[in-house]
Amino acid sequence: MEDTTSDVCVVGGGPAGLTLALLLLRSGATVTVVERARSFEREYRGEILQPGGLALLDRLGVLPGLRERGAHELRHFRLGDSRRVLMDIDYKKLPAPHDHLLSVPQRHLLEELLDACRPYDGFTYLDGTRVSGLVEDGGAVRGAFLRDSRGERTVRARVVVGADGRYSKTRMLAGIENDRHDVFDLDVLWFKIPAPAGPTGVVRIHRSAATPALAYDSWPDRIQIGWTLPHKGYQEIAARGIEYVRAEAARALPEYADAIHEHIRALTDLTLLDVFAARARTWVRDGLVLIGDSAHTHSPLGAQGINLAIQDAAVLHPVLVRALRDGDTGAGSLAAYEQARSPDIDAVMKLQVMQSKGMFGGGRIAGALRPRVARLISRTPIGDRITRRIALGNPSIRIRDDLFRPTSRPADRSTAPCA
Ligand SMILES: Cc1cc2nc3c(=O)[nH]c(=O)nc-3n(C[C@H](O)[C@H](O)[C@H](O)COP(=O)(O)OP(=O)(O)OC[C@H]3O[C@@H](n4cnc5c(N)ncnc54)[C@H](O)[C@@H]3O)c2cc1C
Numbered sequence: 001m002e003d004t005t006s007d008v009c010v011v012g013g014g015p016a017g018l019t020l021a022l023l024l025l026r027s028g029a030t031v032t033v034v035e036r037a038r039s040f041e042r043e044y045r046g047e048i049l050q051p052g053g054l055a056l057l058d059r060l061g062v063l064p065g066l067r068e069r070g071a072h073e074l075r076h077f078r079l080g081d082s083r084r085v086l087m088d089i090d091y092k093k094l095p096a097p098h099d100h101l102l103s104v105p106q107r108h109l110l111e112e113l114l115d116a117c118r119p120y121d122g123f124t125y126l127d128g129t130r131v132s133g134l135v136e137d138g139g140a141v142r143g144a145f146l147r148d149s150r151g152e153r154t155v156r157a158r159v160v161v162g163a164d165g166r167y168s169k170t171r172m173l174a175g176i177e178n179d180r181h182d183v184f185d186l187d188v189l190w191f192k193i194p195a196p197a198g199p200t201g202v203v204r205i206h207r208s209a210a211t212p213a214l215a216y217d218s219w220p221d222r223i224q225i226g227w228t229l230p231h232k233g234y235q236e237i238a239a240r241g242i243e244y245v246r247a248e249a250a251r252a253l254p255e256y257a258d259a260i261h262e263h264i265r266a267l268t269d270l271t272l273l274d275v276f277a278a279r280a281r282t283w284v285r286d287g288l289v290l291i292g293d294s295a296h297t298h299s300p301l302g303a304q305g306i307n308l309a310i311q312d313a314a315v316l317h318p319v320l321v322r323a324l325r326d327g328d329t330g331a332g333s334l335a336a337y338e339q340a341r342s343p344d345i346d347a348v349m350k351l352q353v354m355q356s357k358g359m360f361g362g363g364r365i366a367g368a369l370r371p372r373v374a375r376l377i378s379r380t381p382i383g384d385r386i387t388r389r390i391a392l393g394n395p396s397i398r399i400r401d402d403l404f405r406p407t408s409r410p411a412d413r414s415t416a417p418c419a
C-alpha cells in the first residue's frame with residue numbers, strides 16, 4: 001500500500017483528533033488522521049457538551065451544522081432525592097448564546113468536524129486503520145506504522161499526535177507511563193429508554209433509597225440513564241441477574257419504571273463504564289504529543305471529557321503551528337502545550353473528586369452535609385464560580401484564527417504548509 005507524508009499524523013478521529021486536524025488544516029498544514037473505526041456509531045460515548053466547548057466549536061464554524069444534525073438543549077443541572085430538589089444549577093445565568101448544555105450524539109459532532117476537514121487537499125483520512133508502531137529516528141518520532149485489512153503502510157510526519165483515547169496505543173508505543181487513579185467509589189451502567197413525555201431540558205442526578213442514577217435527554221427521543229454501582233462491583237451485580245438490575249434501576253428512577261421494565265431485557269442492553277481518572281506522566285516527546293483522553297482521563301460525571309479534548313486541541317494548535325514553522329518539533333518546543341494545560345487538568349481532576357463525593361457519596365455524614373453544600377453551590381458567589389469553572393473550563397482558551405490561512409482551501413492553495 002502507498003505510504004503517505006504529512007506535516008502531522010493524528011492517531012484517533014475522536015473529538016480531540018478531529019478538532020486539532022481542522023485547526024491545523026486551516027493553518028495550512030497537511031494532516032493525516034488515522035482512525036481505527038469505520039463508522040461513528042458510538043452509542044455509549046460522551047453526549048453532553050459544556051458551554052466552553054460550544055463556544056470553541058462556534059468559533060470554528062461547526063456549531064450551526066452540528067445543531068442541525070440534531071441535539072437537545074439542557075438548561076438545568078439538578079440534584080434531588082425522593083422528597084426535594086437539593087441543587088438546581090441554572091445554565092441560563094451564563095452569558096448567552098452559550099448558556100446551556102447540549103446533548104448531541106457524538107456521531108453528529110465527529111461527522112460535522114470530518115466534513116469540515118474534507119475539502120482541504122492537505123487532508124488524508126484513513127479509517128478502518130490502526131497504528132501498530134512508531135517510526136523513530138535518533139529517539140525522535142517521525143511517523144507511524146499502520147495496519148488495515150489490506151496490509152501495512154507508513155505515514156511519515158514531523159509530529160505524531162496521540163488522540164486515541166483512554167487506552168491509547170500511541171501512548172503505549174511511545175513508552176509513556178499512565179498513572180491510573182481509582183479515586184471514584186462508583187462505576188456506571190448506561191442504557192437508553194424511550195422518553196415517555198418528550199425532552200425535559202434537565203440533567204438530573206437522582207438520589208433515593210436505591211443507588212443514585214443520572215438521566216438526561218438523548219437525541220432524538222430517548223432518555224439516557226446512568227445507573228451507578230459500587231466501583232468494581234459489576235460481577236456481583238451481574239450474578240444477581242437482570243431482574244435485580246431492572247428492579248433497582250426502576251427503584252432509583254420511579255417515573256421511568258415502566259419503560260425500564262419494558263425495554264431492558266438482558267444484561268447485554270447495558271454498557272458498563274469503568275470510572276477512573278488517569279494521567280500520562282508526560283504529554284510530549286521529541287516529535288510526539290498526547291491530547292484528550294490519551295493524556296488525561298476523567299470521570300464522565302461532570303461531562304468534562306469532550307470539552308477538555310476540544311480545549312486541548314485549541315491550546316496545542318498555536319504550539320504546533322510555531323513548531324512546524326520553526327522546524328523544531330522537539331520535546332522542548334512542544335512542552336509549551338503541557339505547561340499551559342497541566343494546571344487546568346489538575347484543577348478539573350480535583351473538582352471531579354469533590355463533585356463525585358458530594359453527589360454520590362454514601363454514609364450519614366455525607367447525607368447530612370449534602371443539602372448544605374448543595375445550597376451553597378446553588379445560591380452563593382462561590383457556587384457561581386464553581387459552576388462557571390465546570391461550564392466554561394479555562395475561559396482564556398481561544399481559537400487562534402489569526403493563524404488561519406485564507407489560501408489553504410483546495411481551490412486556491414498556493415503556499416507551503418506552515419513553512
Ligand atoms: C460512557 C461515557 C459517557 C461519557 N459522557 C461524557 C459526557 O457526557 N460529556 C463529556 O464531555 N464526556 C463524556 N465522556 C468522556 C468523553 O467521551 C471523552 O472524554 C472524549 O470522547 C475524549 O475524546 P478523545 O478524542 O480524547 O478520545 P475518544 O473519544 O476516545 O476518541 C479516540 C479515537 O481514537 C480511535 N482509536 C483508538 N485506538 C486507536 C488505534 N490504535 N489506532 C487508530 N485509532 C484508534 C478510537 O476509535 C476513537 O475514535 C464519556 C465517556 C464515556 C465512555
